[in-house]
Amino acid sequence: MPIPTSKSELVKVFTELGASSPELWANSQIEEGIPQLLRFLFLKSAWHYVVAEGDSSWIDEEIELGRSRPQAPYAGLSQTLEKLRNQGVADEDLTTIARCLQAQMIFSLGYLLDAGPSEQIEEIEDVTWGLFQVDDNGNPFGPAISGLHESVLELDPTGREMRPIGSP
Numbered sequence: 001m002p003i004p005t006s007k008s009e010l011v012k013v014f015t016e017l018g019a020s021s022p023e024l025w026a027n028s029q030i031e032e033g034i035p036q037l038l039r040f041l042f043l044k045s046a047w048h049y050v051v052a053e054g055d056s057s058w059i060d061e062e063i064e065l066g067r068s069r070p071q072a073p074y075a076g077l078s079q080t081l082e083k084l085r086n087q088g089v090a091d092e093d094l095t096t097i098a099r100c101l102q103a104q105m106i107f108s109l110g111y112l113l114d115a116g117p118s119e120q121i122e123e124i125e126d127v128t129w130g131l132f133q134v135d136d137n138g139n140p141f142g143p144a145i146s147g148l149h150e151s152v153l154e155l156d157p158t159g160r161e162m163r164p165i166g167s168p
Contacts, residue, residue, distance in 0.1 A: 003037055006030075010037065017044065020154065038133055038145045043106070043155045050102040053158050056091035058098070096164075103152060103162050110148030 004010045007030045014022030019040060029036040051058050059081055066078015084094060112118075116128045131148070132140035153161035160167065 013037065014040065017041070020159065033143065034147070035133065035143055035145050039148060039151060040155070042131065042145060043110075043148060043151055046106045046109075046152075047103075047155050047157060050106070051095055051098045053095070053099065054092075056095050059085070059091055059094055100162060103156065107149045107152045110150075110152060113148060114146050 004013055007026050010026035010029055011022045014025045014037070017040065019025050025036045025040060028034050062074075063078050063082050063085075065072070066075040066082070069075060070079075081094060085091075113129060113131050121127075130140075130144040130146065132144055133142045134140050156162050
């Protein structure tokens with residue numbers, strides 16, 4: 001399905017995708033020309049990789065993976081998780097740490113796409129990059145999908161924008 005071009009169609013798609021303010025997303029795309037549907041889809045997909053609140057099964061999986069491959073990349077996570085558990089740190093707290101760090105990484109990557117490299121090399125000037133929609137041949141088209149960092153918290157599946165449970 002091609003990207004809808006009418007406000008009513010966009011509102012419907014945003015609603016079906018679970019956007020908290022489908023009219024605002026659609027208005028911005030229609031009136032400001034910002035590719036909001038693409039921004040929303042990218043961020044929603046990125047959130048898919050964040051540990052779900054209340055899901056601590058990842059901890060056992062990481063510990064077992066580290067035990068079976070103690071020299072593998074990221075095995076330090078396994079060892080650290082096991083130490084923290086042995087010290088009485090609750091799985092809920094470990095999951096909160098993981099979720100916060102993962103959400104911060106989405107924010108940082110979104111910001112990096114807009115800001116460019118944090119270090120410039122004199123021999124290489126004007127380095128920039130961006131996220132774009134591509135055609136069937138992989139060629140970018142349309143406006144850059146930017147400002148991702150601005151909407152990271154809005155797409156937190158809990159609806160709390162990464163605030164602790166019970167926060168006002």
